[in-house]
Amino acid sequence: MRSTIERLSLEYTRVYNAGQLDKILDFFAEDAMTLSPDQEPVRGREALRRYYEAAFKREPHPDLVVTSIRSEQSGDLLYESGRWTQSLPMPDGKSQQFTGYYLSIYKKIGGGWKTVTSTFNLLQALPARPPAQKTIK
Numbered sequence: 001m002r003s004t005i006e007r008l009s010l011e012y013t014r015v016y017n018a019g020q021l022d023k024i025l026d027f028f029a030e031d032a033m034t035l036s037p038d039q040e041p042v043r044g045r046e047a048l049r050r051y052y053e054a055a056f057k058r059e060p061h062p063d064l065v066v067t068s069i070r071s072e073q074s075g076d077l078l079y080e081s082g083r084w085t086q087s088l089p090m091p092d093g094k095s096q097q098f099t100g101y102y103l104s105i106y107k108k109i110g111g112g113w114k115t116v117t118s119t120f121n122l123l124q125a126l127p128a129r130p131p132a133q134k135t136i137k
Contacts, residue, residue, distance in 0.1 A: 005071040005080050008106070008113060016064050019056045025049060028115045029107060035119035063087050066102070076108040084120060099123050 008027075015023045025045055034042045034051065042051045056062070064086045071080040081103045087095040102120040106113040 017062050033117050078106040080104050
């Protein structure tokens with residue numbers, strides 16, 4: 001099970017850092033949900049497409065690093081929690097490194113593991129952003 005989590009985390013990070021939108025969506029179930037700080041839940045693959053398009057537009061060369069802390073499997077469900085770091089562009093054009101923790105829940109679907117719910121937090125505040133969007137469906 002540990003090797004499954006390590007493979008999923010490494011592959012997700014590689015694809016995310018390469019900005020490969022279609023491949024990143026392959027990690028998610030059709031009805032997946034992402035819970036991010038300061039915005040409503042993002043539900044479904046089309047909403048996730050818009051979410052990641054916006055992320056890659058803000059940061060075209062991501063440098064996400066994840067470190068798994070704990071993971072367990074029960075039947076067709078698997079969860080992983082860990083720490084992440086990433087540099088993000090600031091309004092002044094400079095980058096600042098952010099750190100937080102994440103939790104991902106996977107379900108075995110069609111012979112592979114798909115993310116059904118993911119969430120993360122930040123250990124420091126982001127600069128002011130536009131008001132939170134309503135739930136993206």
